[in-house]
Amino acid sequence: MLIQTKRMILAFLLASNLILLIVYHQLNSILKISLKNPSENDNTPHSSVKGLVPRPTFDPSEKYLAYLPHSGFHNQRITLENALLLAKYLNRTLLVPPVFLGPATEWRLFDILHRRVMLQTKRGLDHCGRVPKGESLPAECLNYYSWTTVRWDFFYDMERIGKEQPWKYRSDHSFAWMETHLGIDRRKDIHIIEDTSHYDYQIFDDPNSITPLNTLRYRRKLTVKELADRPERVLHMGSLFATGRVLAELPENKDYQQFLKRTMILSTPILVKTSDAIVERLGGLGSFVGLHLRVGDGMFVVPAPENIENMFKNLVNITGITPIPNYPILPTNAPAGREVAGDKKAGILPRQDKDDEGVAGLKADAKPAPVPMPLNAKIRATRMDVAECRARQKEGGKYQMIYIATDGVYPRRNILFRKLFDHFPCIFTLDDFSEFLGGLKEMKNDDGVGLSKDLVPMVDAVVSAKGRYFMGTPKSTFSTYVSKQLHPAFVEKLFDQDGNPV
Numbered sequence: 001m002l003i004q005t006k007r008m009i010l011a012f013l014l015a016s017n018l019i020l021l022i023v024y025h026q027l028n029s030i031l032k033i034s035l036k037n038p039s040e041n042d043n044t045p046h047s048s049v050k051g052l053v054p055r056p057t058f059d060p061s062e063k064y065l066a067y068l069p070h071s072g073f074h075n076q077r078i079t080l081e082n083a084l085l086l087a088k089y090l091n092r093t094l095l096v097p098p099v100f101l102g103p104a105t106e107w108r109l110f111d112i113l114h115r116r117v118m119l120q121t122k123r124g125l126d127h128c129g130r131v132p133k134g135e136s137l138p139a140e141c142l143n144y145y146s147w148t149t150v151r152w153d154f155f156y157d158m159e160r161i162g163k164e165q166p167w168k169y170r171s172d173h174s175f176a177w178m179e180t181h182l183g184i185d186r187r188k189d190i191h192i193i194e195d196t197s198h199y200d201y202q203i204f205d206d207p208n209s210i211t212p213l214n215t216l217r218y219r220r221k222l223t224v225k226e227l228a229d230r231p232e233r234v235l236h237m238g239s240l241f242a243t244g245r246v247l248a249e250l251p252e253n254k255d256y257q258q259f260l261k262r263t264m265i266l267s268t269p270i271l272v273k274t275s276d277a278i279v280e281r282l283g284g285l286g287s288f289v290g291l292h293l294r295v296g297d298g299m300f301v302v303p304a305p306e307n308i309e310n311m312f313k314n315l316v317n318i319t320g321i322t323p324i325p326n327y328p329i330l331p332t333n334a335p336a337g338r339e340v341a342g343d344k345k346a347g348i349l350p351r352q353d354k355d356d357e358g359v360a361g362l363k364a365d366a367k368p369a370p371v372p373m374p375l376n377a378k379i380r381a382t383r384m385d386v387a388e389c390r391a392r393q394k395e396g397g398k399y400q401m402i403y404i405a406t407d408g409v410y411p412r413r414n415i416l417f418r419k420l421f422d423h424f425p426c427i428f429t430l431d432d433f434s435e436f437l438g439g440l441k442e443m444k445n446d447d448g449v450g451l452s453k454d455l456v457p458m459v460d461a462v463v464s465a466k467g468r469y470f471m472g473t474p475k476s477t478f479s480t481y482v483s484k485q486l487h488p489a490f491v492e493k494l495f496d497q498d499g500n501p502v
Helices: 002-035 073-090 110-119 126-130 158-164 175-182 224-228 251-263 269-282 304-319 386-391 415-423 430-436 438-442 452-464 477-483
Strands: 064-066 093-096 099-101 148-150 167-169 190-193 201-204 220-223 234-237 289-293 402-406 427-429 469-471
Touching: 064 073, 064 175, 073 093, 073 099, 073 224, 073 234, 073 251, 158 167, 158 251, 201 224, 220 224, 269 386, 269 430, 269 438, 269 452, 289 304, 289 452, 304 415, 304 469, 402 415, 402 452, 427 430, 430 452, 438 452
Parallel strands: 064 093, 064 234, 093 167, 190 234, 201 220, 289 402, 289 469, 402 427
Antiparallel strands: 099 148
Protein backbone atom coordinates (compact mmCIF):
# COMPACT_ATOMS: atom_id res chain seq x y z
CA MET A 1 0.00 0.00 0.00
CA LEU A 2 2.85 2.34 0.89
CA ILE A 3 4.63 1.51 -2.33
CA GLN A 4 1.48 2.22 -4.34
CA THR A 5 1.04 5.62 -2.61
CA LYS A 6 4.63 6.60 -3.37
CA ARG A 7 4.13 5.66 -7.03
CA MET A 8 1.02 7.84 -7.21
CA ILE A 9 2.87 10.81 -5.67
CA LEU A 10 5.78 10.33 -8.07
CA ALA A 11 3.41 10.14 -11.05
CA PHE A 12 1.68 13.33 -9.89
CA LEU A 13 5.00 15.18 -9.57
CA LEU A 14 6.13 14.01 -13.00
CA ALA A 15 2.85 15.11 -14.56
CA SER A 16 3.06 18.50 -12.83
CA ASN A 17 6.61 19.09 -14.04
CA LEU A 18 5.61 18.08 -17.56
CA ILE A 19 2.73 20.61 -17.53
CA LEU A 20 5.01 23.37 -16.19
CA LEU A 21 7.58 22.58 -18.88
CA ILE A 22 4.96 22.81 -21.63
CA VAL A 23 3.64 26.13 -20.26
CA TYR A 24 7.19 27.49 -20.01
CA HIS A 25 7.95 26.68 -23.65
CA GLN A 26 4.68 28.25 -24.81
CA LEU A 27 5.29 31.48 -22.88
CA ASN A 28 8.88 31.61 -24.10
CA SER A 29 7.72 31.23 -27.71
CA ILE A 30 5.14 34.01 -27.26
CA LEU A 31 7.74 36.27 -25.65
CA LYS A 32 10.15 35.79 -28.52
CA ILE A 33 7.44 36.65 -31.03
CA SER A 34 6.46 39.78 -29.11
CA LEU A 35 10.01 41.08 -29.02
CA LYS A 36 10.71 40.32 -32.63
CA ASN A 37 10.81 43.15 -35.17
CA PRO A 38 7.38 43.28 -36.87
CA SER A 39 9.04 43.40 -40.28
CA GLU A 40 10.69 40.05 -39.51
CA ASN A 41 7.43 38.39 -38.54
CA ASP A 42 4.89 38.97 -41.27
CA ASN A 43 2.52 36.25 -40.05
CA THR A 44 2.15 37.50 -36.47
CA PRO A 45 1.32 41.21 -36.19
CA HIS A 46 3.27 43.06 -33.51
CA SER A 47 0.07 44.10 -31.77
CA SER A 48 -1.33 40.55 -31.59
CA VAL A 49 0.33 39.85 -28.23
CA LYS A 50 -1.18 42.33 -25.86
CA GLY A 51 0.47 43.59 -22.70
CA LEU A 52 4.04 42.98 -23.89
CA VAL A 53 5.82 46.23 -24.81
CA PRO A 54 9.22 45.74 -26.46
CA ARG A 55 12.16 47.65 -25.08
CA PRO A 56 13.61 50.19 -27.55
CA THR A 57 16.85 49.15 -29.16
CA PHE A 58 19.65 51.65 -29.71
CA ASP A 59 23.28 51.83 -30.64
CA PRO A 60 25.27 52.97 -27.57
CA SER A 61 27.93 54.47 -29.85
CA GLU A 62 25.53 56.63 -31.90
CA LYS A 63 25.79 60.39 -31.33
CA TYR A 64 22.97 62.90 -31.69
CA LEU A 65 22.33 66.59 -32.28
CA ALA A 66 19.30 68.23 -30.68
CA TYR A 67 17.90 71.78 -30.76
CA LEU A 68 14.97 73.84 -29.48
CA PRO A 69 12.43 75.05 -32.06
CA HIS A 70 10.56 78.33 -31.69
CA SER A 71 8.59 80.97 -33.63
CA GLY A 72 6.36 80.44 -36.67
CA PHE A 73 6.41 77.80 -39.38
CA HIS A 74 8.91 79.50 -41.70
CA ASN A 75 11.35 80.20 -38.89
CA GLN A 76 11.08 76.58 -37.76
CA ARG A 77 11.88 75.53 -41.33
CA ILE A 78 15.00 77.72 -41.42
CA THR A 79 16.02 76.25 -38.06
CA LEU A 80 15.57 72.70 -39.38
CA GLU A 81 17.71 73.46 -42.42
CA ASN A 82 20.48 74.83 -40.19
CA ALA A 83 20.21 71.80 -37.89
CA LEU A 84 20.49 69.39 -40.82
CA LEU A 85 23.60 71.20 -42.01
CA LEU A 86 25.24 71.11 -38.59
CA ALA A 87 24.35 67.46 -37.99
CA LYS A 88 25.96 66.59 -41.32
CA TYR A 89 29.13 68.47 -40.40
CA LEU A 90 29.34 66.70 -37.02
CA ASN A 91 28.38 63.24 -38.30
CA ARG A 92 25.57 63.07 -35.75
CA THR A 93 21.99 61.85 -36.07
CA LEU A 94 19.62 64.80 -35.90
CA LEU A 95 16.73 64.62 -33.44
CA VAL A 96 13.87 66.23 -35.34
CA PRO A 97 10.94 67.70 -33.37
CA PRO A 98 7.46 68.08 -34.84
CA VAL A 99 6.26 71.27 -36.53
CA PHE A 100 4.35 73.46 -34.10
CA LEU A 101 1.35 75.15 -35.74
CA GLY A 102 -0.39 77.82 -33.72
CA PRO A 103 0.54 80.91 -31.67
CA ALA A 104 4.30 81.17 -31.99
CA THR A 105 6.55 80.34 -29.05
CA GLU A 106 9.02 83.21 -28.73
CA TRP A 107 12.73 82.68 -28.20
CA ARG A 108 13.89 82.54 -24.58
CA LEU A 109 17.02 81.48 -22.71
CA PHE A 110 17.66 77.73 -22.92
CA ASP A 111 16.11 76.61 -19.63
CA ILE A 112 12.96 78.69 -20.13
CA LEU A 113 12.48 77.71 -23.79
CA HIS A 114 13.19 74.07 -23.02
CA ARG A 115 10.53 74.10 -20.32
CA ARG A 116 8.02 75.75 -22.67
CA VAL A 117 8.47 73.30 -25.55
CA MET A 118 8.23 70.38 -23.12
CA LEU A 119 4.86 71.71 -21.94
CA GLN A 120 3.58 71.92 -25.53
CA THR A 121 1.83 68.60 -25.28
CA LYS A 122 -1.70 67.24 -25.50
CA ARG A 123 -0.85 64.15 -23.52
CA GLY A 124 -3.83 63.30 -21.34
CA LEU A 125 -6.18 65.59 -23.28
CA ASP A 126 -7.68 63.05 -25.68
CA HIS A 127 -11.11 63.68 -24.19
CA CYS A 128 -11.00 67.31 -25.41
CA GLY A 129 -11.36 66.24 -29.03
CA ARG A 130 -14.44 64.18 -28.17
CA VAL A 131 -16.46 67.01 -26.62
CA PRO A 132 -19.57 67.39 -28.85
CA LYS A 133 -19.75 70.55 -30.92
CA GLY A 134 -21.73 73.23 -29.13
CA GLU A 135 -20.95 71.99 -25.63
CA SER A 136 -18.69 73.92 -23.27
CA LEU A 137 -15.09 72.75 -23.12
CA PRO A 138 -13.60 71.79 -19.75
CA ALA A 139 -11.03 74.26 -18.37
CA GLU A 140 -8.08 72.08 -19.39
CA CYS A 141 -9.35 72.06 -23.00
CA LEU A 142 -9.74 75.81 -23.56
CA ASN A 143 -6.58 76.07 -25.71
CA TYR A 144 -6.92 72.63 -27.25
CA TYR A 145 -8.01 73.86 -30.69
CA SER A 146 -5.61 76.82 -30.87
CA TRP A 147 -2.56 74.74 -31.81
CA THR A 148 -1.42 71.38 -33.13
CA THR A 149 1.70 69.59 -34.33
CA VAL A 150 2.56 67.58 -37.43
CA ARG A 151 5.69 65.77 -38.52
CA TRP A 152 7.98 67.44 -41.04
CA ASP A 153 7.36 64.66 -43.54
CA PHE A 154 3.83 66.05 -43.82
CA PHE A 155 5.42 68.91 -45.82
CA TYR A 156 8.77 67.66 -47.15
CA ASP A 157 10.42 64.52 -48.47
CA MET A 158 12.24 63.65 -45.24
CA GLU A 159 12.88 60.11 -46.47
CA ARG A 160 15.07 61.50 -49.25
CA ILE A 161 16.90 63.71 -46.76
CA GLY A 162 17.40 60.70 -44.51
CA LYS A 163 19.42 58.98 -47.23
CA GLU A 164 21.94 61.84 -47.05
CA GLN A 165 21.76 62.66 -43.35
CA PRO A 166 20.38 60.32 -40.64
CA TRP A 167 17.64 61.78 -38.48
CA LYS A 168 15.29 60.46 -35.84
CA TYR A 169 11.84 61.82 -35.01
CA ARG A 170 11.33 62.94 -31.43
CA SER A 171 7.84 63.54 -30.10
CA ASP A 172 9.05 64.73 -26.71
CA HIS A 173 11.70 67.29 -25.71
CA SER A 174 12.39 65.88 -22.26
CA PHE A 175 15.67 64.33 -21.18
CA ALA A 176 13.60 61.39 -19.90
CA TRP A 177 12.60 60.68 -23.52
CA MET A 178 16.29 60.52 -24.48
CA GLU A 179 17.01 58.12 -21.63
CA THR A 180 14.15 55.84 -22.65
CA HIS A 181 14.59 55.89 -26.43
CA LEU A 182 18.32 56.53 -26.87
CA GLY A 183 19.84 54.98 -23.76
CA ILE A 184 21.19 58.36 -22.68
CA ASP A 185 22.41 59.11 -19.15
CA ARG A 186 21.40 62.74 -18.67
CA ARG A 187 24.12 63.24 -16.03
CA LYS A 188 27.04 62.55 -18.34
CA ASP A 189 25.86 62.02 -21.93
CA ILE A 190 24.40 65.48 -22.73
CA HIS A 191 26.32 68.67 -23.44
CA ILE A 192 24.25 71.86 -23.78
CA ILE A 193 25.33 74.87 -25.82
CA GLU A 194 23.26 77.56 -24.14
CA ASP A 195 22.53 80.72 -26.09
CA THR A 196 22.65 83.87 -23.99
CA SER A 197 20.90 86.05 -26.55
CA HIS A 198 18.53 85.65 -29.47
CA TYR A 199 21.41 85.57 -31.98
CA ASP A 200 24.24 84.39 -29.74
CA TYR A 201 26.57 82.42 -31.99
CA GLN A 202 27.35 81.90 -35.66
CA ILE A 203 28.84 78.54 -36.67
CA PHE A 204 31.75 78.35 -39.16
CA ASP A 205 32.40 75.16 -41.11
CA ASP A 206 35.70 76.19 -42.73
CA PRO A 207 38.61 76.31 -40.24
CA ASN A 208 40.42 78.67 -42.63
CA SER A 209 37.43 80.90 -43.29
CA ILE A 210 38.17 84.56 -43.98
CA THR A 211 34.52 85.50 -43.50
CA PRO A 212 34.28 87.89 -40.54
CA LEU A 213 31.79 87.28 -37.76
CA ASN A 214 28.57 89.19 -38.42
CA THR A 215 28.85 91.30 -35.28
CA LEU A 216 25.73 93.28 -36.18
CA ARG A 217 23.77 90.14 -35.28
CA TYR A 218 25.95 87.57 -33.52
CA ARG A 219 27.99 87.83 -30.33
CA ARG A 220 30.46 85.00 -30.78
CA LYS A 221 31.92 82.53 -33.23
CA LEU A 222 31.70 78.76 -32.91
CA THR A 223 33.66 76.39 -35.12
CA VAL A 224 32.66 72.94 -36.28
CA LYS A 225 35.92 71.60 -34.89
CA GLU A 226 35.23 72.65 -31.31
CA LEU A 227 31.74 71.19 -31.53
CA ALA A 228 33.06 67.99 -33.13
CA ASP A 229 35.49 67.54 -30.22
CA ARG A 230 32.67 67.14 -27.73
CA PRO A 231 32.59 63.47 -26.62
CA GLU A 232 29.03 63.46 -25.24
CA ARG A 233 26.45 61.38 -27.08
CA VAL A 234 24.03 64.31 -27.28
CA LEU A 235 25.07 67.81 -28.29
CA HIS A 236 22.07 69.96 -27.41
CA MET A 237 21.82 73.41 -29.00
CA GLY A 238 19.38 76.14 -28.07
CA SER A 239 18.15 78.21 -31.01
CA LEU A 240 19.55 77.58 -34.49
CA PHE A 241 17.31 80.11 -36.21
CA ALA A 242 18.50 82.72 -38.74
CA THR A 243 19.56 82.63 -42.35
CA GLY A 244 23.34 82.15 -42.37
CA ARG A 245 23.44 80.94 -38.77
CA VAL A 246 25.35 77.84 -39.93
CA LEU A 247 27.74 78.69 -42.75
CA ALA A 248 28.41 76.39 -45.70
CA GLU A 249 31.72 77.51 -47.17
CA LEU A 250 33.50 74.21 -47.83
CA PRO A 251 32.66 72.80 -51.30
CA GLU A 252 31.08 69.59 -50.00
CA ASN A 253 28.98 71.58 -47.54
CA LYS A 254 27.80 73.95 -50.25
CA ASP A 255 26.66 70.96 -52.27
CA TYR A 256 24.72 69.57 -49.32
CA GLN A 257 23.13 72.96 -48.65
CA GLN A 258 21.95 73.14 -52.26
CA PHE A 259 20.58 69.61 -51.94
CA LEU A 260 18.52 70.71 -48.93
CA LYS A 261 17.18 73.76 -50.76
CA ARG A 262 16.12 71.58 -53.70
CA THR A 263 14.57 68.95 -51.44
CA MET A 264 12.74 71.14 -48.93
CA ILE A 265 10.02 72.03 -51.42
CA LEU A 266 6.42 71.56 -50.34
CA SER A 267 5.23 68.12 -51.40
CA THR A 268 1.97 67.81 -49.44
CA PRO A 269 -0.47 66.41 -52.03
CA ILE A 270 -3.39 68.74 -51.27
CA LEU A 271 -1.12 71.81 -51.33
CA VAL A 272 0.38 70.79 -54.66
CA LYS A 273 -3.02 69.94 -56.15
CA THR A 274 -4.64 73.21 -55.00
CA SER A 275 -1.79 75.49 -56.05
CA ASP A 276 -1.50 73.75 -59.44
CA ALA A 277 -5.23 74.30 -60.05
CA ILE A 278 -4.93 78.03 -59.35
CA VAL A 279 -1.78 78.36 -61.47
CA GLU A 280 -3.53 76.58 -64.34
CA ARG A 281 -6.46 79.00 -64.07
CA LEU A 282 -4.00 81.92 -64.24
CA GLY A 283 -2.55 80.58 -67.48
CA GLY A 284 0.04 78.06 -66.37
CA LEU A 285 3.54 77.95 -64.99
CA GLY A 286 5.57 81.05 -65.80
CA SER A 287 2.64 83.01 -67.25
CA PHE A 288 2.35 85.72 -64.58
CA VAL A 289 4.27 87.89 -62.11
CA GLY A 290 4.20 86.76 -58.48
CA LEU A 291 4.37 89.22 -55.59
CA HIS A 292 4.52 88.67 -51.86
CA LEU A 293 3.40 91.74 -49.92
CA ARG A 294 3.63 91.45 -46.18
CA VAL A 295 2.00 94.52 -44.67
CA GLY A 296 0.08 93.50 -41.60
CA ASP A 297 2.33 93.08 -38.59
CA GLY A 298 5.68 93.46 -36.87
CA MET A 299 8.31 95.49 -38.65
CA PHE A 300 6.45 95.27 -41.98
CA VAL A 301 3.80 97.88 -41.21
CA VAL A 302 5.82 101.09 -41.47
CA PRO A 303 7.87 100.22 -44.61
CA ALA A 304 4.88 98.72 -46.46
CA PRO A 305 4.20 101.79 -48.68
CA GLU A 306 7.86 102.01 -49.69
CA ASN A 307 8.05 98.26 -50.41
CA ILE A 308 4.95 98.45 -52.60
CA GLU A 309 6.27 101.51 -54.42
CA ASN A 310 9.47 99.60 -55.23
CA MET A 311 7.43 96.70 -56.56
CA PHE A 312 5.35 99.07 -58.65
CA LYS A 313 8.51 100.48 -60.25
CA ASN A 314 9.68 96.94 -61.05
CA LEU A 315 6.31 96.17 -62.62
CA VAL A 316 6.57 99.32 -64.75
CA ASN A 317 9.97 98.14 -65.99
CA ILE A 318 8.66 94.64 -66.72
CA THR A 319 5.48 95.70 -68.51
CA GLY A 320 6.62 98.97 -70.09
CA ILE A 321 3.45 100.83 -69.09
CA THR A 322 3.32 104.59 -68.62
CA PRO A 323 2.27 105.45 -65.04
CA ILE A 324 -0.80 107.66 -64.60
CA PRO A 325 0.38 111.34 -64.59
CA ASN A 326 0.33 113.16 -61.26
CA TYR A 327 -0.76 110.05 -59.43
CA PRO A 328 -1.14 110.81 -55.68
CA ILE A 329 1.65 109.37 -53.54
CA LEU A 330 0.71 107.48 -50.40
CA PRO A 331 2.63 108.74 -47.33
CA THR A 332 5.40 106.31 -46.43
CA ASN A 333 4.10 106.01 -42.88
CA ALA A 334 0.45 105.42 -43.78
CA PRO A 335 -1.06 102.62 -41.67
CA ALA A 336 -1.24 99.27 -43.40
CA GLY A 337 -4.49 98.10 -41.89
CA ARG A 338 -6.83 100.86 -43.10
CA GLU A 339 -9.49 100.40 -45.72
CA VAL A 340 -10.02 102.89 -48.52
CA ALA A 341 -13.38 104.08 -47.30
CA GLY A 342 -13.43 105.78 -43.91
CA ASP A 343 -11.40 104.90 -40.84
CA LYS A 344 -12.72 101.39 -40.29
CA LYS A 345 -9.90 99.00 -39.48
CA ALA A 346 -9.33 96.24 -41.99
CA GLY A 347 -8.79 92.80 -40.55
CA ILE A 348 -5.31 91.28 -40.66
CA LEU A 349 -4.59 87.59 -41.04
CA PRO A 350 -2.66 85.88 -38.23
CA ARG A 351 1.04 86.44 -38.80
CA GLN A 352 2.99 83.62 -40.34
CA ASP A 353 6.08 84.19 -38.20
CA LYS A 354 6.24 85.72 -34.77
CA ASP A 355 9.95 86.27 -35.13
CA ASP A 356 11.32 87.21 -38.54
CA GLU A 357 14.87 88.04 -39.49
CA GLY A 358 15.93 91.23 -37.77
CA VAL A 359 12.56 91.95 -36.16
CA ALA A 360 12.94 94.66 -33.59
CA GLY A 361 9.27 95.58 -33.47
CA LEU A 362 7.73 99.00 -34.11
CA LYS A 363 9.32 101.93 -32.38
CA ALA A 364 7.27 103.25 -29.52
CA ASP A 365 7.20 106.74 -31.01
CA ALA A 366 6.21 105.59 -34.53
CA LYS A 367 2.90 107.38 -35.21
CA PRO A 368 1.23 106.73 -38.54
CA ALA A 369 -0.03 109.73 -40.47
CA PRO A 370 -3.76 110.21 -41.01
CA VAL A 371 -5.23 108.20 -43.88
CA PRO A 372 -5.46 110.42 -46.99
CA MET A 373 -8.77 110.85 -48.74
CA PRO A 374 -9.70 108.04 -51.16
CA LEU A 375 -8.17 108.41 -54.59
CA ASN A 376 -10.36 109.39 -57.53
CA ALA A 377 -12.18 106.22 -58.50
CA LYS A 378 -12.32 107.29 -62.14
CA ILE A 379 -8.62 106.63 -62.67
CA ARG A 380 -8.88 103.03 -61.53
CA ALA A 381 -8.35 100.43 -64.24
CA THR A 382 -11.48 98.49 -65.09
CA ARG A 383 -11.32 95.18 -63.29
CA MET A 384 -11.23 92.13 -65.55
CA ASP A 385 -11.83 88.48 -64.73
CA VAL A 386 -9.28 85.73 -65.40
CA ALA A 387 -10.81 84.71 -68.75
CA GLU A 388 -10.73 88.28 -70.07
CA CYS A 389 -7.15 88.76 -68.92
CA ARG A 390 -5.97 85.52 -70.48
CA ALA A 391 -7.60 86.54 -73.75
CA ARG A 392 -5.57 89.78 -73.76
CA GLN A 393 -2.44 88.35 -72.19
CA LYS A 394 -0.44 88.46 -75.43
CA GLU A 395 -0.91 92.21 -75.56
CA GLY A 396 1.22 92.52 -72.43
CA GLY A 397 1.58 95.96 -70.90
CA LYS A 398 -1.15 96.76 -68.41
CA TYR A 399 -2.76 93.38 -69.15
CA GLN A 400 0.15 91.55 -67.55
CA MET A 401 -1.23 88.84 -65.27
CA ILE A 402 -0.16 89.50 -61.66
CA TYR A 403 -0.72 87.38 -58.56
CA ILE A 404 -0.35 88.88 -55.09
CA ALA A 405 0.21 86.73 -52.00
CA THR A 406 -0.41 88.87 -48.94
CA ASP A 407 -1.39 88.89 -45.26
CA GLY A 408 -3.55 91.95 -45.84
CA VAL A 409 -7.26 91.18 -45.73
CA TYR A 410 -9.41 92.44 -48.63
CA PRO A 411 -6.49 93.88 -50.63
CA ARG A 412 -8.85 95.37 -53.25
CA ARG A 413 -10.19 97.67 -50.53
CA ASN A 414 -6.85 98.39 -48.85
CA ILE A 415 -5.45 101.81 -49.72
CA LEU A 416 -1.90 100.43 -49.73
CA PHE A 417 -2.67 98.33 -52.83
CA ARG A 418 -4.64 101.05 -54.61
CA LYS A 419 -1.84 102.13 -56.94
CA LEU A 420 -1.33 98.59 -58.19
CA PHE A 421 -5.02 98.01 -58.88
CA ASP A 422 -5.38 101.45 -60.52
CA HIS A 423 -2.68 100.63 -63.08
CA PHE A 424 -3.20 96.90 -63.68
CA PRO A 425 -6.64 95.40 -64.33
CA CYS A 426 -5.32 91.82 -64.23
CA ILE A 427 -4.21 91.56 -60.61
CA PHE A 428 -5.53 88.56 -58.68
CA THR A 429 -5.29 87.33 -55.09
CA LEU A 430 -6.29 84.15 -53.31
CA ASP A 431 -9.72 85.67 -52.66
CA ASP A 432 -10.42 85.30 -56.40
CA PHE A 433 -9.96 81.51 -56.27
CA SER A 434 -11.98 80.52 -53.21
CA GLU A 435 -13.65 77.69 -55.13
CA PHE A 436 -10.36 75.75 -55.02
CA LEU A 437 -9.96 75.98 -51.24
CA GLY A 438 -12.83 73.76 -50.08
CA GLY A 439 -10.68 70.69 -49.43
CA LEU A 440 -8.08 72.67 -47.51
CA LYS A 441 -10.66 74.32 -45.30
CA GLU A 442 -12.04 70.92 -44.30
CA MET A 443 -8.65 69.36 -43.43
CA LYS A 444 -8.15 68.39 -39.81
CA ASN A 445 -5.24 66.91 -37.94
CA ASP A 446 -5.44 63.66 -35.96
CA ASP A 447 -6.36 65.63 -32.83
CA GLY A 448 -9.32 67.24 -34.62
CA VAL A 449 -7.71 70.66 -35.01
CA GLY A 450 -8.31 72.35 -38.37
CA LEU A 451 -5.25 72.98 -40.55
CA SER A 452 -6.66 75.54 -42.98
CA LYS A 453 -5.31 78.61 -41.19
CA ASP A 454 -1.79 77.27 -41.78
CA LEU A 455 -2.21 75.53 -45.13
CA VAL A 456 -4.09 78.27 -47.00
CA PRO A 457 -1.21 80.81 -46.67
CA MET A 458 1.14 78.11 -47.97
CA VAL A 459 -0.97 77.75 -51.10
CA ASP A 460 -0.73 81.52 -51.49
CA ALA A 461 3.05 81.26 -51.32
CA VAL A 462 3.39 78.39 -53.76
CA VAL A 463 1.15 80.05 -56.35
CA SER A 464 3.13 83.31 -56.30
CA ALA A 465 6.34 81.31 -56.69
CA LYS A 466 5.23 79.79 -60.01
CA GLY A 467 5.23 82.97 -62.04
CA ARG A 468 7.97 84.06 -64.43
CA TYR A 469 9.04 86.79 -62.03
CA PHE A 470 8.83 86.99 -58.26
CA MET A 471 9.19 89.95 -55.91
CA GLY A 472 9.17 89.52 -52.14
CA THR A 473 9.04 91.64 -49.01
CA PRO A 474 12.51 92.51 -47.64
CA LYS A 475 13.46 90.73 -44.39
CA SER A 476 10.44 88.43 -44.49
CA THR A 477 11.15 84.75 -43.90
CA PHE A 478 7.85 84.12 -45.69
CA SER A 479 9.30 85.73 -48.85
CA THR A 480 12.48 83.71 -48.43
CA TYR A 481 10.30 80.62 -48.04
CA VAL A 482 8.42 81.48 -51.25
CA SER A 483 11.70 81.83 -53.12
CA LYS A 484 12.57 78.23 -52.23
CA GLN A 485 9.49 77.08 -54.14
CA LEU A 486 10.55 78.85 -57.36
CA HIS A 487 10.56 76.85 -60.56
CA PRO A 488 14.08 77.34 -61.98
CA ALA A 489 13.03 76.99 -65.61
CA PHE A 490 10.62 79.90 -65.52
CA VAL A 491 11.39 82.22 -62.64
CA GLU A 492 13.69 85.20 -62.48
CA LYS A 493 14.18 86.22 -58.87
CA LEU A 494 14.00 89.93 -58.20
CA PHE A 495 15.37 89.80 -54.64
CA ASP A 496 18.35 88.17 -52.92
CA GLN A 497 18.34 85.43 -50.28
CA ASP A 498 17.73 87.98 -47.52
CA GLY A 499 14.66 89.36 -49.22
CA ASN A 500 16.30 92.54 -50.47
CA PRO A 501 15.32 93.73 -53.96
CA VAL A 502 17.95 93.02 -56.62
